[in-house]
Amino acid sequence: MQELAPVFRDRLLVSASAREHYGAAESWISAALPDAVVKVRSTQEVAQVLAICNRHGAPVVPFGAGSSIEGQVLAPEGGITLDLSAMDQVLRIGAEDMDCTVQCGVTRQRLNEELRDAGLFFPVDLGAHATLGGMASTRASGTTTVRYGSMRELVLGLTVVLPDGQIIRTGGRARKSASGYDLTHLFVGAEGTLGVITEVTLRLFGIPAASQTVLCSFADLDAATGCVVEALQFGLGLNRIELADDLQMQAINGYCGTDLPVGPTLWVEITGSAPAVAHDIALFQDLAQDAGAVRVELATTPDDTARLWRIRHDALYAARALRPGIKGLSTDVCVPLSQLPACIAAIKAEIAHTGLMAPLMGHVGDGNFHLVLLFDPANPAELETGMAISRKLVELALSMGGTATGEHGVGLGKKPYMQAEHGPALDLMRRLKCAVDPSGIMNPGKIFDL
Amino acid sequence: MQELAPVFRDRLLVSASAREHYGAAESWISAALPDAVVKVRSTQEVAQVLAICNRHGAPVVPFGAGSSIEGQVLAPEGGITLDLSAMDQVLRIGAEDMDCTVQCGVTRQRLNEELRDAGLFFPVDLGAHATLGGMASTRASGTTTVRYGSMRELVLGLTVVLPDGQIIRTGGRARKSASGYDLTHLFVGAEGTLGVITEVTLRLFGIPAASQTVLCSFADLDAATGCVVEALQFGLGLNRIELADDLQMQAINGYCGTDLPVGPTLWVEITGSAPAVAHDIALFQDLAQDAGAVRVELATTPDDTARLWRIRHDALYAARALRPGIKGLSTDVCVPLSQLPACIAAIKAEIAHTGLMAPLMGHVGDGNFHLVLLFDPANPAELETGMAISRKLVELALSMGGTATGEHGVGLGKKPYMQAEHGPALDLMRRLKCAVDPSGIMNPGKIFDL
Ligand SMILES: Cc1cc2nc3c(=O)[nH]c(=O)nc-3n(C[C@H](O)[C@H](O)[C@H](O)COP(=O)(O)OP(=O)(O)OC[C@H]3O[C@@H](n4cnc5c(N)ncnc54)[C@H](O)[C@@H]3O)c2cc1C
Ligand SMILES: Cc1cc2nc3c(=O)[nH]c(=O)nc-3n(C[C@H](O)[C@H](O)[C@H](O)COP(=O)(O)OP(=O)(O)OC[C@H]3O[C@@H](n4cnc5c(N)ncnc54)[C@H](O)[C@@H]3O)c2cc1C
Numbered sequence: 001m002q003e004l005a006p007v008f009r010d011r012l013l014v015s016a017s018a019r020e021h022y023g024a025a026e027s028w029i030s031a032a033l034p035d036a037v038v039k040v041r042s043t044q045e046v047a048q049v050l051a052i053c054n055r056h057g058a059p060v061v062p063f064g065a066g067s068s069i070e071g072q073v074l075a076p077e078g079g080i081t082l083d084l085s086a087m088d089q090v091l092r093i094g095a096e097d098m099d100c101t102v103q104c105g106v107t108r109q110r111l112n113e114e115l116r117d118a119g120l121f122f123p124v125d126l127g128a129h130a131t132l133g134g135m136a137s138t139r140a141s142g143t144t145t146v147r148y149g150s151m152r153e154l155v156l157g158l159t160v161v162l163p164d165g166q167i168i169r170t171g172g173r174a175r176k177s178a179s180g181y182d183l184t185h186l187f188v189g190a191e192g193t194l195g196v197i198t199e200v201t202l203r204l205f206g207i208p209a210a211s212q213t214v215l216c217s218f219a220d221l222d223a224a225t226g227c228v229v230e231a232l233q234f235g236l237g238l239n240r241i242e243l244a245d246d247l248q249m250q251a252i253n254g255y256c257g258t259d260l261p262v263g264p265t266l267w268v269e270i271t272g273s274a275p276a277v278a279h280d281i282a283l284f285q286d287l288a289q290d291a292g293a294v295r296v297e298l299a300t301t302p303d304d305t306a307r308l309w310r311i312r313h314d315a316l317y318a319a320r321a322l323r324p325g326i327k328g329l330s331t332d333v334c335v336p337l338s339q340l341p342a343c344i345a346a347i348k349a350e351i352a353h354t355g356l357m358a359p360l361m362g363h364v365g366d367g368n369f370h371l372v373l374l375f376d377p378a379n380p381a382e383l384e385t386g387m388a389i390s391r392k393l394v395e396l397a398l399s400m401g402g403t404a405t406g407e408h409g410v411g412l413g414k415k416p417y418m419q420a421e422h423g424p425a426l427d428l429m430r431r432l433k434c435a436v437d438p439s440g441i442m443n444p445g446k447i448f449d450l
Numbered sequence: 451m452q453e454l455a456p457v458f459r460d461r462l463l464v465s466a467s468a469r470e471h472y473g474a475a476e477s478w479i480s481a482a483l484p485d486a487v488v489k490v491r492s493t494q495e496v497a498q499v500l501a502i503c504n505r506h507g508a509p510v511v512p513f514g515a516g517s518s519i520e521g522q523v524l525a526p527e528g529g530i531t532l533d534l535s536a537m538d539q540v541l542r543i544g545a546e547d548m549d550c551t552v553q554c555g556v557t558r559q560r561l562n563e564e565l566r567d568a569g570l571f572f573p574v575d576l577g578a579h580a581t582l583g584g585m586a587s588t589r590a591s592g593t594t595t596v597r598y599g600s601m602r603e604l605v606l607g608l609t610v611v612l613p614d615g616q617i618i619r620t621g622g623r624a625r626k627s628a629s630g631y632d633l634t635h636l637f638v639g640a641e642g643t644l645g646v647i648t649e650v651t652l653r654l655f656g657i658p659a660a661s662q663t664v665l666c667s668f669a670d671l672d673a674a675t676g677c678v679v680e681a682l683q684f685g686l687g688l689n690r691i692e693l694a695d696d697l698q699m700q701a702i703n704g705y706c707g708t709d710l711p712v713g714p715t716l717w718v719e720i721t722g723s724a725p726a727v728a729h730d731i732a733l734f735q736d737l738a739q740d741a742g743a744v745r746v747e748l749a750t751t752p753d754d755t756a757r758l759w760r761i762r763h764d765a766l767y768a769a770r771a772l773r774p775g776i777k778g779l780s781t782d783v784c785v786p787l788s789q790l791p792a793c794i795a796a797i798k799a800e801i802a803h804t805g806l807m808a809p810l811m812g813h814v815g816d817g818n819f820h821l822v823l824l825f826d827p828a829n830p831a832e833l834e835t836g837m838a839i840s841r842k843l844v845e846l847a848l849s850m851g852g853t854a855t856g857e858h859g860v861g862l863g864k865k866p867y868m869q870a871e872h873g874p875a876l877d878l879m880r881r882l883k884c885a886v887d888p889s890g891i892m893n894p895g896k897i898f899d900l
Contacts, residue, residue: 094788095683096679096683096786096787097787098682098683099786119683139628140628141628145626150626152626153603167874168873168878169875170875172852173851173852174785174786174851174852174853174856175815175817176591176595176816176857177784177855178588178589178639178855178856178858178859178860179855179859179860179864179872180639180860180872180876180897181636181639181640181644181879181883181897182602182635183878183879185632185634185635185636186631186636189628189632205685206684208685232656233545233546233548233569234656235655235656235658235659237722272722273726273729273733275726275728275729276722276723276725276726276730278725279723279725279726280723280726334626334627335624336547336624336625337547337625366625366626368624368625401622401623402623403624403629405627407628408628409628410629414629418629421629421630422619422630423619424617424618425633428612428618428633429633431885432882434885435885436881436882447630448630
């Protein structure tokens, strides 16, 4: 701290309120405060902080927008929280190459504003205000991942500050490379436990010429997911394919004042050239009818489309409104698509025994779904039930070849499941951690214990 | 060896001819023989061999089909070559999930035969007979990478035997996961230096309903690449987009008996639904005309299509026929698309001074191209010129933000360029190597020296 103060002056925060702001979780996990917060402005400054902390063995917790929900930015061992949000420059937009390089603190919203004039966009559209460095670090995804992939597929290269302050570049601007170990993917999803990402090179895409949204209601979940499997096999130009269950639809009707059928519902967006979209939409309607769709509603105007997607985006708030004052725990398993109906059915049967309210929304094209478990963490019995359901769901998903977390990451919340999910591979992760961060200063206590 | 002989009996080969077969390179690099070859049949057997070799510090060189061209399967330090080609079971095809799991020795040709009935295919279609374990290990790609990605994007999970014989699983069958470090990508592209991949889980795709091939000739390379940039920005359903230069076209006319214009030429394949293909082909023709195409030929029948792609696939043989008896060195740089015309122009200017014949073919949608440098490695002056051009090209590519190897990998041939390409990140690769393979038995001397 003595070494940091003269360098960072008023960008070193030690007040209780600052520490509380940075050490509080966007979730059911309890707060854990850092000793201080440093607001950095450049890769060089990050290197400076890390070199100092590494010398003293002081923990460093990278912080983008703090929107992660598994306690990733908490500081259970104290130390320094590194606020990267001021590193917010879009450094380069390559229109011909359809790529860009940004500083880690740029949000995806900001990036897309800057891209619009070039007719390009970056597709990972998660439900929160988040930074691209944070999104890379949690391997984030969104509603369009079914089409464009997640941060795993879309990060081409990184600038990273290693724990000892050394600066490296990984990957590059070439679309593909067979040159050496894939360091980029080592840092994507590492949740700040291996170093600090300061710059990110991303793939971009042209804005499609045409797009059409459909809302489809089904009698049961099997019918809805069956329709999704077929649409994927036909290779339709699916841009988004989102699922809500009956309770979620009820919540939406209550919250949004809509009058939609209270049954399993798909939001589907198909994009491409105008004739491709027309063809694929017609085919999708046939598939939906064959699968027993109860109602198929095509958005007819841009306003209509915006309305349907606004309803989708309000789903979390609608869910929470079922039980005002309760934030809930959002589960995040992802399973092979063929297992999705069985996985959902089994967990719903468990939930039915408990009386817990747990509306469901899913990125169903990827086999990823969230239940918002609306329990009161202050009530020990409810907490126990909620945690038991969360645990049960992860066990189910793992037994079906799935993963404990499709997109939210591990942090503290999913740490207990890592041994079951990875087995002996977890030891290899520990070995990598020790090789990259021998003093163990980077975001200690996250993903796994050493 | 004493420990291996009783276990593997006639599957342990020590004859000179066997050692020569496995220690010869598909390239200009000189042979380097192993002490013995072991033909394994299962993950357990691989684990057995590795545990024994690890105890004795004996080098192990994994061997799939041996088609790699940078000396990856040579044994410069002797030891055991591990022939994995008998591990050739397709273990599981998930039609609903559009994925499969295969043993590492399955070739892509075999896999696609097994998939055809399910209406599915695996898209990485490189120019050689290769195994999926070898393709994963070199991070291979092919003509359809512009649409579907390379092995980097298409491997979902692996079974890996670590150097000490421990068996781990990485990734899984879920389409996405934010759970822990990305071990899958650590092994994809590691060229057998970190362990042996014994099983691979792959993404599959539905065979598109329609497809159309076009051959387009241009007056100059800039016009051809300009047309590619536009087609990509319009988001056309490009499945393949391959470029040949004038010398390559001359070679093709000579070898295939065709009468195609001797100028820069694009092979384009567009796939999708029938109306999407019709729309995109029309748009592509417009773009090509605007870019100044000299001739645009649409394949009209399936035979015609097959003929055009056969010509493309024969390109390497056609190139070599320009100078019979000479295999040549195939360069492999990959640069951002915007840099491609400048990169090609600069290297062609260098080549012009030397009198070297060097026809060009490229996976131009990815910015990756190959020059076949037709020099005689037995002639010292020619060898020097050839190597100087190869080096100059890598330097050019790196200065343009590109990579020394888009798809062939590093092996021994590209090792001299790793420091220039990766800088201090190369040290991190070395640290990872030491963490995963502390005795240094796995494919020693490849990618980098320790
Ligand atoms: C309402 C809501 C909706 C959400 N919807 C989605 C969704 O649809 N999809 C999804 O994937 N997630 C979703 N999330 C979770 C969250 O938004 C993501 O995890 C996001 O990627 C976090 O980004 P951030 O900038 O807020 O990172 P932070 O929360 O600040 O940090 C996340 C992790 O990354 C590390 N980190 C941050 N920046 C860096 C850096 N530059 N270098 C190294 N490490 C760094 C941190 O130490 C921490 O471990 C949602 C969250 C909320 C609250
Ligand atoms: C005519 C020709 C055309 C080619 N065209 C292309 C092309 O279009 N695209 C392209 O990418 N490449 C191409 N190549 C190069 C080559 O085919 C690829 O590198 C291919 O991926 C090698 O596969 P393989 O099974 O032959 O592997 P091998 O040559 O046997 O091995 C390659 C490397 O991987 C390691 N390895 C092999 N199997 C395993 C395993 N199971 N676990 C761990 N390590 C393993 C080996 O030790 C070695 O380092 C071409 C080669 C030729 C000769």
